Amino acid sequence: MRPVDLDRWRVGDASVDALTREIRMPGARRPVRVTPKALAVLRVLAAQPGQVVTRRALLDEVWPETLPTDDVLTQAVTQLRKAFGSGAGGAEEGRAYIETIAKSGYRLLREVEALAPDAGEDVPQTTSTATADTAAAAGTTAEPPTPENTTPAVTPLPAADGANPGGARAQGWRAATIVAICVLLAAVGVLSWSLVRDDDGGADARTGVEASRLITSSLGFKGSPSLSPDGSQVAYAAASSGPAGSVIMVQPTRNAPARVLARAGAARGGVVTDSIPRWSPDGRDIAFLRRLDGNACAVMVADVRGGDVREVARCDGARTVSFDWTADGSGLLFGTMDGDFAAPGVRVLDLRTGAWQPLAYDHIPGAIDHAPRVSPDGRWILFARNPQLGDLWRVPVAGGRAEQLTTLNTELRGWAWASAGRVVFGRRVDSEVRLYALDPASGAISDLGFDDAQAPSMVAANGALAFVRRNLRFGLFRVAVDPSGAIHKQRLFASNGRDNTPAVSPDGSRLAFGSDRAGPYELWLAKLGAEPGEPTPVPGITPIGSHAPTWSADGRHLLVAGVADAVERGATTLYEVDAGTAAVRALAVPVRNPVQALRLDARQLVVAAQVGDGPLQLVLLAADGRGWRQVRALEDVSQFRHDPVSGRILFTRLSGDGLWEASTDLRPGSVRQVDPHHPRRVHYRTWSPSVAGAIDYVVSTPECRTQLNRLGGAGGSRQLCLSVGRRAATSGFSSSTRDGTLYLSMVIDDGMEIGFTHLPQPRPSSTLGIVKSLTVKGKPVS
Numbered sequence: 034m035r036p037v038d039l040d041r042w043r044v045g046d047a048s049v050d051a052l053t054r055e056i057r058m059p060g061a062r063r064p065v066r067v068t069p070k071a072l073a074v075l076r077v078l079a080a081q082p083g084q085v086v087t088r089r090a091l092l093d094e095v096w097p098e099t100l101p102t103d104d105v106l107t108q109a110v111t112q113l114r115k116a117f118g119s120g121a122g123g124a125e126e127g128r129a130y131i132e133t134i135a136k137s138g139y140r141l142l143r144e145v146e147a148l149a150p151d152a153g154e155d156v157p158q159t160t161s162t163a164t165a166d167t168a169a170a171a172g173t174t175a176e177p178p179t180p181e182n183t184t185p186a187v188t189p190l191p192a193a194d195g196a197n198p199g200g201a202r203a204q205g206w207r208a209a210t211i212v213a214i215c216v217l218l219a220a221v222g223v224l225s226w227s228l229v230r231d232d233d234g235g236a237d238a239r240t241g242v243e244a245s246r247l248i249t250s251s252l253g254f255k256g257s258p259s260l261s262p263d264g265s266q267v268a269y270a271a272a273s274s275g276p277a278g279s280v281i282m283v284q285p286t287r288n289a290p291a292r293v294l295a296r297a298g299a300a301r302g303g304v305v306t307d308s309i310p311r312w313s314p315d316g317r318d319i320a321f322l323r324r325l326d327g328n329a330c331a332v333m334v335a336d337v338r339g340g341d342v343r344e345v346a347r348c349d350g351a352r353t354v355s356f357d358w359t360a361d362g363s364g365l366l367f368g369t370m371d372g373d374f375a376a377p378g379v380r381v382l383d384l385r386t387g388a389w390q391p392l393a394y395d396h397i398p399g400a401i402d403h404a405p406r407v408s409p410d411g412r413w414i415l416f417a418r419n420p421q422l423g424d425l426w427r428v429p430v431a432g433g434r435a436e437q438l439t440t441l442n443t444e445l446r447g448w449a450w451a452s453a454g455r456v457v458f459g460r461r462v463d464s465e466v467r468l469y470a471l472d473p474a475s476g477a478i479s480d481l482g483f484d485d486a487q488a489p490s491m492v493a494a495n496g497a498l499a500f501v502r503r504n505l506r507f508g509l510f511r512v513a514v515d516p517s518g519a520i521h522k523q524r525l526f527a528s529n530g531r532d533n534t535p536a537v538s539p540d541g542s543r544l545a546f547g548s549d550r551a552g553p554y555e556l557w558l559a560k561l562g563a564e565p566g567e568p569t570p571v572p573g574i575t576p577i578g579s580h581a582p583t584w585s586a587d588g589r590h591l592l593v594a595g596v597a598d599a600v601e602r603g604a605t606t607l608y609e610v611d612a613g614t615a616a617v618r619a620l621a622v623p624v625r626n627p628v629q630a631l632r633l634d635a636r637q638l639v640v641a642a643q644v645g646d647g648p649l650q651l652v653l654l655a656a657d658g659r660g661w662r663q664v665r666a667l668e669d670v671s672q673f674r675h676d677p678v679s680g681r682i683l684f685t686r687l688s689g690d691g692l693w694e695a696s697t698d699l700r701p702g703s704v705r706q707v708d709p710h711h712p713r714r715v716h717y718r719t720w721s722p723s724v725a726g727a728i729d730y731v732v733s734t735p736e737c738r739t740q741l742n743r744l745g746g747a748g749g750s751r752q753l754c755l756s757v758g759r760r761a762a763t764s765g766f767s768s769s770t771r772d773g774t775l776y777l778s779m780v781i782d783d784g785m786e787i788g789f790t791h792l793p794q795p796r797p798s799s800t801l802g803i804v805k806s807l808t809v810k811g812k813p814v815s
Contacts, residue, residue, distance in 0.1 A: 035080060036079070036145050036146055036147040037076045037079045037080050037145065039051070039147050039148070040052050041147075041148040042079070042145060042146065042147050042148055043145065043146050043147075043148050044056075044075070044079055044082075044117075044130070044141070044143050044144075044145050045117075045130060045143030045144065046058060046059050046120070046143075047116070047117055047120075047130075047143075048148060049072075049075070049079075050064070051072065051076075053066065054066050054067050054068070054069065054071075054072050055067075056113075056116040056117065056119075058116070058117060058118075058119050058120025058121075058122070058126075059120050059121060060120040060121025060122075061119040061120040061121075062119075062480070062482065063242075063482060063484075065115065065116035065119050067112050067113060067116055068109070068112065070095055070096070070105070070109050071109040071110075071112045071113055073094075073095040074091055074095055074106065074109045074110065074113065075113055075141075077090075077091055077094050077095065078091075078131065078139060078140070078141040079141055079145045081141075082141045082142075082143065082144060082145050083140065083141065083142070084140060085134050085137055085138050085139070085140045086138050086139055086140070087137055087138040088103060088106060088137070088138045088139075089138075090138065091106055091138065091139070092105075092106055095109075104527050107527050108527065108528075108529040109529075110131055110133075110139060111527075111528065111529045111530070111550060111551065112529045113130070113131060114127040114128055114130065114131055114551050114552065115127060115529070115530065115549065115550070115551055115552040116552070117130040117131070117552070118551055118552030118553060119552050119553070123552070123553050124551040124552045124553050124555055124570060125572060127551055127552045128551060129142065130142060130143055241481065241482065241790060241791075241792055241793060242481070242482040242483055242790070244790045244791060245483065245788050245789065245790035246288075246788065246789060246790070247502060247786040247787065247788050247789075248267070248284070248286055248287065248288050248786075248787055248788070248789045249269075249271075249284075249291070249786045249787045250288075250786065251271070253271065253272035253785075254270075254271065254272040254279065254785055255269055255270065255271045255272075255501065255785045255786060255787055256269065256270050256271075256308070256488060256501055256785065257269060257270045257308055257309045257310060257488060257501075258488060258490045258499040258500065258501060258787050259310045259311050259312045259319070259490050259499075260286070260312065260490045260491065260492050260497055260498075260499050261312050261316050261337075261492075262312065262314060262315070262316045262492065263316065263492065263495075264286060264492040264495055264497025265285060265286060266283060266284065266285055266286060267283070267284060267285075267286050267490070267499045267787060267789065268281055268282065268283045268294065268310040268312060268319050268321075269281070269282055269310065269499075269787050270282075270307060270308040270309065270310065270321075271291075273305075278304045278305045278306045278307075279306050279307055279308060280293050280294070280296065280307050281293070281294040281295065281307045281308075281310045281319065281321050281335075282294065283319070283337065286497070286499070286789045294307075294310070294319060294321070294335050294337070294339075295307075295333070295335040295339070295342045297323065297325075303325050303326040304325070304326055304735060305323065305324070305325055306323070306324040306325075307321055307322065307323050307324075307333075308321065308322050308324075309321060309322045309354075309355070309356075311356060311357050311358060312337075312358075313358050313362050314358055314360065314361070314362040315362055316337065317336065317337055318334050318335065318336060318337060318362075319334070319335050319337055320332060320333065320334045320345070320356065320358065320365060321333055321335070322348070322354055322356075328349050328350045328372070328373075329349055330347065330348040330349050330350070330351055330354065330372070331344045331346065331347055331348065331349075332344070332345050332346040332347075332348060332354075332356060332365065333345065334384070345365065345382065345384055345387075346365070346367075346374075346382055347373070347374055348370060348372060348373075348374055349372060349373045349374065350371070350372030350373040350374075351370050351371050351372030351373070351374065351375070352371055352372065352713065352715075353368075353369060353370060353371050353401060353403070353715070354367075354368075354370055355367065355368040355369075355370075355403050355404040355405070356368070356382075356405075357404070357405055357406050357407065358407070359381060359407060360407045360411040360430070363383065363384060363385065364381050364382050364383045364384050365381070365382045365384065366379065366380075366381055366382075366405045366407065366414065367379065367380050367381070367382060367405070368401070368402050368403045368404055368405050368416060369400070369401045369402050369403060376389075376391065377396055377398065378391065378392065378394065378396035378402050379391075379392040379394070379396070379402055379405050379414065379416065379428070380392055392414070392428070392432050393432035393433075394428045394429075394432045394433055394434070394435050395434055395435055396435075397418070398688075399669075399687070399688030399689055400418050400419055400687075400688070401418070401419050401420070401423075401687075401714075401715075402416045402417075402418055402426070403416060403417045403418075403419075403420045404416060404417060404420070404447075404448065406448065406449060406450055407430065407450075408427075408450050408454070409450055409452075409493040409494070410454075411430060412429065412430060413427045413428070413429060413430065414427060414428050414429075414430055415427050415438075415448060415450060415456060416428075417445045417448060418435075418437075419648070419687045420444070420445040420446075421444055421671075421687070421714070421715045421716075421717065422442060422443065422444060422579070422648070422649070422671050422687060422717070423442065423443075423445065423648075423687070424437055424438065424439040424440060424441055424442060424443075424445075424646075425437075425438040425439045425445070425448060425456065425458060425471065426438060427473065437646060438456070438471060438473050438476070439471065439476075439478070440646040441460065441478075442626065442643050442647075442648065442649070443460050443461060443579070444460070444461035444579060445458060445459065445460060445461075446458075446459035446460065446461060446466045446487035446488060447459040447487050447488035447489050447490075447500075447501075448489070449489045449490055449491040450491060450493050451470065451491050451493055451496070451792060452493045452494070452496060452792075452794055454472075454473060454474065455470055455471060455472055455473070456470070456471040456473065457469070457470055457471075457481070457489045457491055457498065457792070458471060458489065459486065459487035459488060459489060459500075461578070461579065462578070463547070463549065463554035463575070463576070463577075463578040464507075464530070464531035464533055464547065464548070464549050464554055464578060465484065465485050465505075465531070465549075466485065466486065466487040466503070467480060467481075467483060467484065467485075467486060468480075468481040468482075468483040468486045468487070468489055468500065469481060470792075481792070483500065483502075483788075485502055485503050485504050485505070486500045486501065486502055486503075486788065487500065487501050487503065488500060488501040491792070495791065495794070496791040496792040496793065496794045497789070497791055498789070498790050498791065498792050499787060499788065499789050500787070500788050500789075501785060501786075501787060501788070502784075502785070502786050502787070502788040503783070503784070503785050504782070504783075504784040504785075505531060505780060505782065505783055505784075506528075506529070506530065506531060506780070506781040506782040506783075507531045507532050507533055507762050507778045507779065507780060507781060508524055508525075508526075508528060508532060508778070508779060508781045509524070509525045509526060509528075509532045509535055509544075509546060509776065509777070509778055509779075510522055510523065510524055510525065510775075510776070510777055510778075510779050511523045511525055511561075511565075511774060511775070511776055512741075512755055512774065512775040512776075512777065513772075513773075513774045513775075514741070514743075514753060514773060514774075514775075516748075518751065518753060520753060520755060522755070522756075525544075525559070525565050525776075526559065526565065526567070526568055528548065528550045529550065530548055530549040530550035530551075531548060531549055531550075531778075532546055532547075532548040532550065532557075532778055533546065533547055533548070533578070533762050533764040533765075533778040534546055534547045534576070534578065534580070534581040534582070534764050534765055534778070535581065535765075535766060535767045535776040535777065535778060536581045536582045536583065536584060536591070536767045536776075537561070537584075537767045537768075537769050537774075537776050538584045538588040538591075538612070539584055539586060539587070539588045539677060539770070539771075540588045540771070541561060541769050541771050541772070541774070542560065542561055542562075542588065543558060543559065543560055543561060543588065543612055544558070544559050544561055544565075544767075544776060545557070545558055545581075545582045545584070545591055545593075545610075545612075546559075546568075546581075546778075547576045547578055547581075548568075550568075551570060553575065554575060554576065554578060555570045555571065555572075555574065555575065555576070556570065556571040556574045556576050556582065556593055556595075556610070557569065557570050557571065558571060558610075558612060558615065569615065571610055571615045571617060572615070572617075573617045574593060574595040574608055574610070574617055575595050575596050576593050576594070576595050577594045577595060577596060577605055577628060578764070579628060579764075580594065580628045580629040580641070580672060580718075580765075581629075581718075581764075581765055581767065582610075583629060583630060583631045583675070584612075585631075585632045586632075586677065588612065589611070589612055589613065590609055590610060590611060590612060590632065591609075591610050591612060592607060592608070592609055592610075592620075592629075592630040592631065592632060592638075593607075593608050593610060594606070594607055594608070594627050594628045594629060594630070595608055604625075604626055605626045605627055605628065606619050606620075606627075607619070607620045607622050607627045607630050607640065608620065609632070620638075620661075621660060621661070622638065622640055622642075622654060622661050623654070623660070623661055623662065623663060624640055624642035624643075624652055624654075624663070625642055625643050625644075625645070626642055626643040627640050627641065627642040628641050628642065628643075628649065629641040629672065629673065631673075631675050631682075633697055635656075636655060636656040637653065637654065637655055637656070637697075638653075638654040638656075638661070639651060639652070639653055639654075639673070639675075639682065639697065639699070640652045640654060641670055641672070641673055644668070648668075648669060648670075648671075648687055649669075649670050649671060649687075650666050650667060650668050650669070650670055651666065651667040651670040651673055651682070651684065651695075651699060652665075652666045652667075653665045653666070653697075653698060653699045664698075664699075665698065665699045665700070666699070667684075667695060667699045667701075667704065669686045669687060669688050670684045670685070670686060671684075671685045671686060671687045671714070671717040672684065672685050672717050672718055672765075673685075674720075674721060674722050675697075675722075676694075676722040676726070676770070677722075677770055678722070678725065678726045678770060679694075679726060680697065681694045681695065681696060681697065681703075682694065682695045682696070682697055682699070683707070683722060683728075685712060685714065685717040685720070686714065687714055687717070688714070689714060690709070690710060690711070690712070690713050690714050691706050691707075691708050691709045691710060691711065691712075691714075692706070692707050692708040692711065692712065692720065692728065693705065693706050693707065694707050707728075708728070708744070711728075711730050711742070711744070712730055716732075716763065718763065718764060718765035719731050719732065719761075719763060719765060719766070721765075721766055721767055721768040721775075722768065722770055723743060723746065723768040723769075723770060723773050724746060724748070724768070724769070724770055724771065724772055724773035725746040725747035725748060725773075726745060726746045726747065727743050727744060727745045727746025727747075727748065727750075727773070728743070728744050728745055728746075729741060729742070729743050729744075729766075729768045729773075729775065730742040730743075730744065731755075731761050731766055731775075731777065733760055733761070736754075736757075737754035737755075737756070737757055738756055738757060738758055738759055738760040738761075739754070739755040739756040739759060739760060739761040739777075739779065740752065740753070740754050740755065741753045741754075741755050741775070743773070748773075755775075755777075756779065759779050759780055760779065760780045760783075761777050761778065761779050761780075762777070762778035762779065762780070764778060766778065
């Protein structure tokens with residue numbers, strides 16, 4: 034039998050599991066799961082390694098009785114290269130596995146061999162599944178049976194003549210003691226096993242990523258999951274069956290049918306959007322946000338069993354609303370709110386009296402303190418300050434000094450309290466959002482291993498975790514608008530990954546962008562024309578993904594911020610790339626964590642970088658014989674762009690909506706606001722300088738998923754719908770200042786489901802700890 038006919042086989046250094054469709058590379062954080070068609074392509078190539086297989090042969094074998102285009106095969110090979118490039122060798126190794134033969138087909142360049150049925154990556158073959166699972170739940174490493182750790186069979190020795198009877202009695206007592214200890218250890222083992230079982234008494238001790246599953250399977254939008262206090266049910270927002278809007282769904286955390294919590298009255302009319310459900314501490318009510326058409330907005334509370342729905346607060350005109358229940362369920366805790374009922378910081382609404390009480394703490398003017406969450410012990414309020422580019426903070430429930438918990442200065446996508454005072458949060462990393470765990474006591478942050486996961490909701494008592502699993506695929510588009518307003522849209526490059534953060538060169542001849550199309554997230558370059566050239570990666574850089582690269586005025590170089598370790602992240606470095614040769618060099622600039630930069634000339638740079646543990650500032654650097662030195666700084670900047678028409682720096686701020694400008698030397702007297710309304714501070718990347726001094730904004734409306742608002746300029750302002758059903762990425766776009774052509778990333782596929790699992794719980798360290806665990810799980814204590 035050929036190796037590829039088995040369930041598990043090896044290709045070079047990679048192990049392939051055909052049953053799970055997973056490919057694991059040495060040094061990879063986790064295996065990569067490929068599509069059935071991609072695996073089928075690999076089977077065909079692996080059946081004849083080293084030989085060229087034509088494209089026609091692959092299409093006939095993998096897609097029989099259909100008429101597929103070459104794109105499906107290209108995407109399958111790209112996905113395989115991405116999997117082979119997920120290890121320590123990176124994307125370059127992935128491309129080295131499968132060779133493209135021009136105008137012919139593909140060839141696998143690695144040997145293929147069978148794997149033993151029980152062989153696994155980094156796991157001894159003799160380790161049983163039960164042992165490994167139990168060890169993982171206990172936070173230990175299971176050892177395989179070996180002569181050193183396996184108890185040998187013991188043959189009793191006969192007693193020597195004249196043995197001491199007292200010695201025999203002592204041996205008997207010792208034997209009895211050993212038996213008693215063994216019984217006690219066995220009892221503790223059984224008790225420990227019960228503590229890691231599912232709440233329903235199931236025998237599966239797996240937790241975390243291993244045990245995660247999707248509990249929804251319907252089409253359409255799903256978001257903002259909220260678990261019931263015992264973790265047995267989840268409420269979430271989902272697209273309604275009508276033409277638009279959304280409803281709150283409630284369903285068990287097993288794969289069971291969901292039901293609508295509360296429908297809006299038909300008499301009100303219009304499009305109703307219900308979102309961000311929050312379960313009350315006693316499990317009887319769910320608070321949620323209801324929007325009606327334009328500015329109408331209210332916070333509602335509904336009985337979980339159905340029937341009673343009441344309005345508890347108005348939020349008309351607000352675009353930023355967040356809330357959660359107080360620890361005792363008597364009120365709602367609100368974050369920063371704008372609109373007609375604006376409030377700058379955290380405050381509490383008493384549901385019995387309707388009275389508002391601001392929390393007395395050191396709120397920073399202009400900051401958005403978002404989505405407050407009360408800790409399980411009732412001592413702390415967790416929130417994100419400026420979640421679009423900020424950090425996690427906590428403040429005592431009674432008020433006082435707020436404490437910064439992280440110094441990431443990153444895009445945060447949901448946060449929740451876990452057990453033992455820990456926090457689980459979603460963080461945008463490159464082209465995806467991942468879940469992380471934070472220990473506030475030590476400041477340690479660890480990746481939980483969840484791909485494409487965000488918006489966590491947790492039950493700290495039992496480790497139940499619900500989250501949104503969003504599997505996005507982005508493609509790059511070129512959109513030209515002629516003087517009559519006609520739109521000409523073209524998909525630029527085939528890709529099975531996520532292409533984002535495009536930046537077009539000043540002369541319009543090249544495009545730089547970030548993508549995971551070949552595995553790890555990389556910087557890519559492509560030549561533009563009537564028929565764009567194939568993109569090529571720039572080796573040695575892992576772009577940060579939050580800010581696009583910036584071209585020099587002559588279009589020969591670009592500056593990009595990146596990280597040295599794509600897995601652990603860490604401090605950022607500023608790199609300069611030669612667009613012609615793809616040569617890379619690091620610039621030793623005297624600023625912390627640069628995210629964006631512009632070269633004004635050979636001796637001057639403008640850099641956006643972090644100030645201490647706080648927000649970004651814009652810094653002018655000048656070079657002398659000793660290196661770079663800071664000349665001037667401009668505070669409170671989230672993103673900047675250079676407008677070659679006016680020769681000025683345009684920038685946005687986290688402290689407020691709008692657009693500002695400054696001279697390239699950042700003189701304080703040159704700073705002025707040019708637009709007080711656009712863009713919103715939470716959408717600080719969705720704008721770009723355009724042709725003839727205009728500013729382009731890309732927004733999303735219920736009627737048009739991707740809408741262009743071009744304001745100012747010689748051609749006058751205009752509003753155009755670029756796509757009714759396809760949404761643009763929020764990571765930004767680039768407009769050509771020569772002719773106004775847009776280069777933007779748009780959603781190709783968007784799968785959203787609700788996932789569920791249990792996170793491992795800290796082990797009880799004492800009998801009292803075990804008793805407490807039993808009490809939390811509702812078990813009798815004997």
